[in-house]
Amino acid sequence: MxxxxxxxxxxxxxxxxxxxxxxxxxxxxxxxxxxxxxxRKLERILERAESRSAKRIITIGAVGSHHVLATTLYAQxxxxxxxxxxxxxxxxxxxxxxxxxxxxxxxEAHPARSMLEVPLLLARLRRPGDMFLPPxxxxxxxxxxxxxxxxxxxxxxxxGLCPEPxxxxxxxxxxxxxxxxxxxxxxxxxSTRVVGVRVVDPWMSGRLRTVGLAKAAGKAAGAxxxxxxxxxxxxxxxxxxxxxxxxxxxAGEEASRKAEAVGLTLDPTxxxxxxxxxxxxxxEGRFQRVLxxxxxxxxxxxxxxxxxxxxxxxxxxxxxxxxPRGRA
Ligand SMILES: *Cc1c(COP(=O)(O)O)cnc(C)c1O
Numbered sequence: 479m480x481x482x483x484x485x486x487x488x489x490x491x492x493x494x495x496x497x498x499x500x501x502x503x504x505x506x507x508x509x510x511x512x513x514x515x516x517x518r519k520l521e522r523i524l525e526r527a528e529s530r531s532a533k534r535i536i537t538i539g540a541v542g543s544h545h546v547l548a549t550t551l552y553a554q555x556x557x558x559x560x561x562x563x564x565x566x567x568x569x570x571x572x573x574x575x576x577x578x579x580x581x582x583x584x585x586e587a588h589p590a591r592s593m594l595e596v597p598l599l600l601a602r603l604r605r606p607g608d609m610f611l612p613p614x615x616x617x618x619x620x621x622x623x624x625x626x627x628x629x630x631x632x633x634x635x636x637x638g639l640c641p642e643p644x645x646x647x648x649x650x651x652x653x654x655x656x657x658x659x660x661x662x663x664x665x666x667x668x669s670t671r672v673v674g675v676r677v678v679d680p681w682m683s684g685r686l687r688t689v690g691l692a693k694a695a696g697k698a699a700g701a702x703x704x705x706x707x708x709x710x711x712x713x714x715x716x717x718x719x720x721x722x723x724x725x726x727x728x729a730g731e732e733a734s735r736k737a738e739a740v741g742l743t744l745d746p747t748x749x750x751x752x753x754x755x756x757x758x759x760x761x762e763g764r765f766q767r768v769l770x771x772x773x774x775x776x777x778x779x780x781x782x783x784x785x786x787x788x789x790x791x792x793x794x795x796x797x798x799x800x801x802p803r804g805r806a
Contacts, residue, residue, distance in 0.1 A: 582786025624658020
């Protein structure tokens with residue numbers, strides 16, 4: 479295993495109300511080198527890479543992709559180099575740090591100006607012995623990491639470490655995290671609903687895709703789950719996306735301030751939007767117990783940035799992927 483499990487489940491009393499308790503699942507603490515949701519996804523992905531004797535991992539992500547950084551770090555520990563096609567994203571300080579860290583840790587990066595350029599670039603870069611990973615590490619192996627996480631939640635509920643949540647709130651990007659949780663929650667017999675907070679364009683994160691992924695990951699784990707049951711437990715909340723992937727929102731900034739006050743650091747792309755949704759659900763009082771699933775690494779980036787290029791030292795074609803604010 480590369481991560482540390484189980485992660486804690488903690489109450490957030492100061493952000494709860496008389497009608498709704500807010501809790502947090504600390505998946506920011508899945509790893510000491512680097513944490514967050516991508517660590518759970520990498521457990522089976524890296525096992526697969528080793529069993530296939532993959533020579534390299536080749537993947538795709540936005541320039542500030544946590545998936546690309548986590549893959550670079552943990553694959554390198556097994557002496558597997560990572561190659562990534564990177565796409566543009568609005569520049570924030572956090573995004574700039576992530577790409578600097580990834581390059582500093584040995585990522586081989588190739589820029590693409592849009593998704594349209596990806597297939598040709600991929601065909602040109604791919605070599606025999608490469609293992610391809612889709613964006614976000616969202617394949618069946620990656621998604622199964624979150625089936626396991628739901629099992630972990632179910633164990634914590636059984637042990638009385640936390641109450642059974644009525645809703646789990648999590649960012650919905652490439653969908654592996656939400657899909658795995660959905661499948662795992664249904665398999666474990668919990669009555670919890672999954673609220674996926676859309677942080678990417680709808681075509682990437684639709685209900686059909688998420689339910690299909692949940693069903694396929696369940697099947698790979700030996701569970702036969704009905705699509706209609708899965709779909710009935712999934713809510714997709716599209717209210718928090720703002721101007722698109724990676725574009726900061728006011729609600730997200732407000733949520734980040736409230737999170738900071740209880741010791742949680744959020745990022746503008748994923749967790750600020752998901753936490754804003756969780757706070758709204760507390761406000762609405764529809765659920766008695768809301769569990770916000772914290773997916774951003776809280777490991778210090780500073781050690782990874784020591785050997786990294788500064789922002790000004792980034793290769794110009796990579797630097798150009800950091801879009802000035804307001805353009806995306
Ligand atoms: C990748 C990521 C997500 C989204 O997970 P998906 O499985 O792609 O939906 C959420 N939060 C953070 C911090 C991430 O890096």
